[in-house]
Amino acid sequence: MSDVSNFDEIYGFLNTKFENEKEYLQAVHEVLEDIIPIYNANSAYKQGDVVRRLCLPERVIYFTVSWVSSEGNVEVNQGWRVQHNGAMGPYKGGLRFHPTVNLSVLKFLAFEQCFKNALTGLPMGGGKGGSDFNPKGRSDRDIMLFCQAFMRELQRHIGANTDIPAGDINVGAREIGYMYGEYRRLNNKFEGVLTGKGLEFGGSYVRTEATGFGLIYFTESVCKANDTDLNNKRVVVSGAGNVALHAAQKAIQKGARVVTLSNSRGLLFCDEGFSEADIAWAIKQHTTSDNILVALEKRGAGVWFEKKTPWHIKCDIALPCATQNELHEADAKELLKNGCTMVLEGANMPCSIEAQEAFISKNIAYVPGKASNAGGVALSGLEMSQNAMFSQRSAHILDEELQSIMQSIHERCLEEAKLLANRNGYINYMKGANIAAFRRLADAIVAQGV
Structure with missing residues (x-):
């Protein structure tokens, strides 16, 4: 069979079964185009139908989360855990709490996670999970009550050598702490069943910073491969959460000029570049502020533009760090017109297929998130090893290990x-x-084997 017919047969099979899962199909399509020739050239891969087995999740767990809010109201949410592939180790991937969470989004994220984890070289399979629960505007007590109810359902499917979830959008150290406490109470075990924990109960230094820092370490490697460096490079960053802010912080430390941050409501632009002090303040305040970018403007850091994105701003490097499919073909063309020469994804699949094609057609360095944002899961893997040994390594050593892992992924x-x-x-x-x-x-x- 030819490459094309194999692609059409496998993708057609998936498209027929999951025609309404657009995010999942987009992620699979992107990967299939590249791997089918490798699959066709290896008789063992073809004999084992490896591609089809890799595209389909090994297990999808769905559950209802019924809980009672602090006001005494019964609320009902949906929960999922996609255990996509465990061939390389226990399932590993984050939990996301957001009203847009659905099975298609989680299957795409779990599929991508398998490839990302494989690139780290650490023994981890791929998974993803979450709920359509919206924590925005909720009291701390309601968030705790939901996290406990969510873990009561999830706990029977995870374990330190089975499936080790972490955080993701709207699931940070606070939420991990609430879930870990409930797991420990229910199972009478203190074990490394979650990563992203607090330092007081098995967490790791550098975990919070790892995805953003790792993105910049990878960017340094790309610069070096192109006979340049980050110093004085003009960088646009989308997002204003953990990944975006830590990426901005490390880029500034490396001498770059970070000129944008953004969120779903608009853009903060600072032509002379944000100061390290601005970003350090935002990192401390962003979880409690309604709009950290407007708050930064009030501190004199940049100008706020409602309903704008960073992609029309002149730059050398673009780092999309917000969410999937945030950067479209027209945005890509605008970036290219304004002199952008490198695009590295800090979020998972933030560039549409058409945007990816626009970058590659112009021969600019475009790096997918499965490579450039793998720093977070790499540190999660290091947290797992620390938990297994009941030890805690220093921030300095872990940062060096993170740099080494990102350089290895680049290689x-x-x-x-x-x-x-x-x-x-x-x-x-x-x-x-x-x-x-x-x-x-x-x-x-x-x-x-089969």
Whole structure:
């Protein structure tokens, strides 16, 4: 069979079964285009039908979360855990609490997580979970009550050597703490069943900063591969949460000029670049502020523009760090017109397929989130190892390990991409990341049999 017919057969099979799951199908389509030629060239992969097995989740757990709010009202939410693939280790991936959470979003995130975890080189499978619960405007007590009810359902499906969830959007150290407390009460076990915990009960230094810092460490490697560095580079960042703020902080420390932050309501623009003090203040305040960007403007840091995004701003490097499909084809063309030469994803799949194609067609460095934002799960893996040894390593050592892991991921992507480089020597990081991760996953699946 040809590459095209294999692609059409497998994608058609998935499209027929899951035609309403657009985010999941988008993630699968993006990866399939790159890995089908590798699949076709390996008889063991084809004999084991590895691609189809890798695309389908091993297990999808759905549950209803019924709970009583602090006002005495019964509320009902939906909960999921997608245990996508465990060939390389226990399922690992975050929990997201947001009204937009649905099965399609979680399947796409779990699928991506498998590739991301494989790139780290650590023994972790891929999973994702969450609920359509909206914590915005809720009291601390209501959030605690929901987290406890959510864990009462989830706890029977996870364990330190089975499935180790972490945080994601709207699930930070506070929520992890509430869930961990409930797990411990129900199971009478103090074990590394969640990552992102507080330092007082098994958490790790650098975990909070890891995704944003790791994104900048990867950006440094891309700059070096292109015979340049971050110093004086003009950087636009989308988002105003944990990843965006820590990425901005580390970029400024490396000498870059970060000129934007954004959220769903608008854009904060600072032409001379935010100061490290501005970002440090925002990191401390962003979880309690209704709109940290407006608060920053009031401190004299930039100008606020309602309903604007960063993609029309002149820059050297773009770091989309907000959410999936936030950067579209028109945005990509605007970035290219304004001189952008590198795009690295801090969020999961923030660039649409058309935006990705626009970047790659112009031969600029475009790095998918499965490679560039893997720092968070890498530190989660290091937290797991600390929990297993009942130890806690210093922030300095963990930051060095994070830098080393991100450099190793870059090398894996670069090695595969160089094999596929076009006549101009263009390095396609998307293909490099997808193929490097696929080889590791496929080899693990084949080695364990059908």
